[in-house]
Amino acid sequence: MSLLVIGTVAFDAIETPFGKTDKILGGAATFISLSSSYFTKKVNIVSVVGGDFPQENIQLLKSHGVDTEGLQVLENEKTFFWSGKYHIDMNTRDTLETQLNVLEKFNPAIPENYQNCEFLMLGNLAPAIQKQVINNLKQRPKLIVMDTMNFWMEIALDELKETMQLVDVLSINDEEARLLSKEYSLVKAAQKILTMGPKFLIIKKGEHGALLFNKKEVFFAPALPLEDVFDPTGAGDSFAGGFIGHLAASKDISFENMKRAIIFGSAMASFCVEKFGTEKLQHLTHSDIEHRVQDFIDLVQFDIELDIES
Numbered sequence: 609m610s611l612l613v614i615g616t617v618a619f620d621a622i623e624t625p626f627g628k629t630d631k632i633l634g635g636a637a638t639f640i641s642l643s644s645s646y647f648t649k650k651v652n653i654v655s656v657v658g659g660d661f662p663q664e665n666i667q668l669l670k671s672h673g674v675d676t677e678g679l680q681v682l683e684n685e686k687t688f689f690w691s692g693k694y695h696i697d698m699n700t701r702d703t704l705e706t707q708l709n710v711l712e713k714f715n716p717a718i719p720e721n722y723q724n725c726e727f728l729m730l731g732n733l734a735p736a737i738q739k740q741v742i743n744n745l746k747q748r749p750k751l752i753v754m755d756t757m758n759f760w761m762e763i764a765l766d767e768l769k770e771t772m773q774l775v776d777v778l779s780i781n782d783e784e785a786r787l788l789s790k791e792y793s794l795v796k797a798a799q800k801i802l803t804m805g806p807k808f809l810i811i812k813k814g815e816h817g818a819l820l821f822n823k824k825e826v827f828f829a830p831a832l833p834l835e836d837v838f839d840p841t842g843a844g845d846s847f848a849g850g851f852i853g854h855l856a857a858s859k860d861i862s863f864e865n866m867k868r869a870i871i872f873g874s875a876m877a878s879f880c881v882e883k884f885g886t887e888k889l890q891h892l893t894h895s896d897i898e899h900r901v902q903d904f905i906d907l908v909q910f911d912i913e914l915d916i917e918s
């Protein structure tokens with residue numbers, strides 16, 4: 609089933625305790641598209657770049673089967689740029705610079721071919737643009753998943769709340785869940801956020817895994833303990849790509865299947881952090897992914913007999 613992905617296609621400059629990069633390929637929609645391309649062959653992207661964006665990066669997306677008809681190139685403008693620096697724990701980071709550039713004028717036109725998409729992934733982007741995409745679709749997709757970040761909570765909270773009303777699943781990290789709900793307990797935060805629009809909430813906790821909530825149930829998936837985390841940039845987006853990619857491929861949006869999707873998402877995130885930027889996501893095989901998912905199963909599987917005597 610076809611998946612429409614929107615979000616930034618960007619240049620990132622990253623600094624971690626292990627090294628530093630100049631401008632490399634990044635952006636929420638880039639990570640999401642690459643990650644989801646391992647699950648479904650019908651990935652369509654709507655985004656914008658400037659004239660400075662290398663053709664080879666567009667080729668890279670195409671080589672993964674991603675349809676780039678909806679990727680606008682504004683020849684006289686510059687591509688969105690983000691730079692960030694990770695702390696020694698690799699779980700927290702500071703944004704050093706965000707240059708919106710092409711995003712300031714972005715009008716997300718949806719190509720006719722993308723109109724009947726059944727799954728929509730609203731990657732991190734200005735919430736007003738995310739809303740515009742929903743409104744520009746003639747038919748509501750079967751499932752809308754939204755990602756966002758503290759940056760938009762700080763500068764565009766009203767628009768963010770409006771967009772949240774229109775989506776099925778919201779995916780944010782623990783810090784953002786606390787910021788949005790003004791609750792420290794993640795259980796209380798989830799309860800509050802689930803009254804704000806989405807029916808499902810994913811709270812990502814970096815190296816401590818991810819939680820999936822609906823109003824009645826909760827599911828937890830660990831993160832794989834990795835010996836070396838090289839660069840966490842894009843982990844959340846790779847997670848989102850695996851999550852929605854699995855749902856789109858299996859066409860099943862039940863809570864039970866979302867649990868599996870969370871594991872696929874976690875597996876994709878675990879690959880992403882092993883190299884800088886999109887490097888690792890570029891060369892995976894289906895067998896790599898199957899082995900990684902098996903690692904997750906082995907990590908949490910145990911037998912227990914519940915006959916505790918009173």
Ligand code: AMP
Pocket residue numbers: 616618619620634635636689690706732733734757759760840841842843844845846
């Ligand atoms: P993640 O590490 O999954 O949160 O995503 C990192 C990606 O998000 C980077 O590749 C950035 O280009 C992109 N990004 C950073 N800040 C923003 C922003 N304010 N809006 C949209 N995308 C962003």
